[in-house]
Amino acid sequence: MCRMIGFSFKSERSIDDFFAHLQNMAKNGKFAPHDHGWGIYALNGENVVYHRSQRPIFDDTFPSLKLNAGIIHARKASEHLPVxxxxxxxxxxxxxxxxxxxxxxxxxxxxxxxxxxxxxxxxIRQFNSYEELLEKIAYVAQNFKHTGMNFLMMNKNDLLVYCGYSTNADYYTLWYNDKNGFVVCSEPMNNDYVPMENKTMFVVKDGRIVRKLSI
Structure with missing residues (x-):
C-alpha cells in the first residue's frame, strides 16, 4: 500500500509541486500515513537522479531540481513484510x-x-515488446493472489504506467493529466486529472501517451 507519482515532459521542469503533493498524500491522503521510506528515479537529459531514504517523505527534504521524466514513491509496508x-x-x-x-x-x-x-x-522486467510485458503482467495477476498491481516503470526514456487491481478501486485507481506533458498520481492534484481504466497500461514518451494497451 503506497502512494506514487510519475511524470514525463519534453523538456526539464521543476518537480517541487510533485514532491509536495506526494508528501501530502503520504501524510494526509487515503490510508495515511505512508511512512516507511521513499525514493525517486528521474532523468535530466542524460543524467540520472536516484535516491532512496528510510525516512517518511513528509519528514524529509529534496533539492529543487529540474527534471524531464521520473517516478517518485512513498511506501506503506504490507503487514507481513519488513521495514x-x-x-x-x-x-x-x-x-x-x-x-x-x-x-x-x-x-x-x-x-x-x-x-x-x-x-x-x-x-516482468525482461521483455522484447510492450505486448510481451503485458502478457507477463497478466501471468502474475492470474497466478498470484493480489490487491493491486499498479506500477510505474522507467524503461530508459519511456515512462510505463500500469493500473490494475482486484479490490478497492477508490484506493488503487491511478489518476492522470496529459494536457501539458504527462503526470500520473495515486490521488489527483486537481480537477484536471482523470482516472485510468482498470487493467490498462500507458506508454509515455516526451510527455505524450504514445500507446494504450489493455489486458
Missing amino acids: SILQVHPFIDNCGKAFCHNGTIYDIPFHFIESDTYSYFFK
Missing part, C-alpha cells in the same frame, strides 16, 4: 529500468530480498 531500506522503492536493474509498485502480491516467491514488489519486477 528497511532494502524494501524502499524504486528498484533498478542494469538495463535502464526503474520500478515502483502500489499493492500487495501475497504468495509470490521472493527473489534475493523480502519484497513482493522486487519479485514482481524480477518476473
Whole structure:
C-alpha cells in the first residue's frame, strides 16, 4: 500500500509541486500515513537522479531540481513484510529500468530480498515488446493472489504506467493529466486529472501517451 507519482515532459521542469503533493498524500491522503521510506528515479537529459531514504517523505527534504521524466514513491509496508531500506522503492536493474509498485502480491516467491514488489519486477522486467510485458503482467495477476498491481516503470526514456487491481478501486485507481506533458498520481492534484481504466497500461514518451494497451 503506497502512494506514487510519475511524470514525463519534453523538456526539464521543476518537480517541487510533485514532491509536495506526494508528501501530502503520504501524510494526509487515503490510508495515511505512508511512512516507511521513499525514493525517486528521474532523468535530466542524460543524467540520472536516484535516491532512496528510510525516512517518511513528509519528514524529509529534496533539492529543487529540474527534471524531464521520473517516478517518485512513498511506501506503506504490507503487514507481513519488513521495514528497511532494502524494501524502499524504486528498484533498478542494469538495463535502464526503474520500478515502483502500489499493492500487495501475497504468495509470490521472493527473489534475493523480502519484497513482493522486487519479485514482481524480477518476473516482468525482461521483455522484447510492450505486448510481451503485458502478457507477463497478466501471468502474475492470474497466478498470484493480489490487491493491486499498479506500477510505474522507467524503461530508459519511456515512462510505463500500469493500473490494475482486484479490490478497492477508490484506493488503487491511478489518476492522470496529459494536457501539458504527462503526470500520473495515486490521488489527483486537481480537477484536471482523470482516472485510468482498470487493467490498462500507458506508454509515455516526451510527455505524450504514445500507446494504450489493455489486458
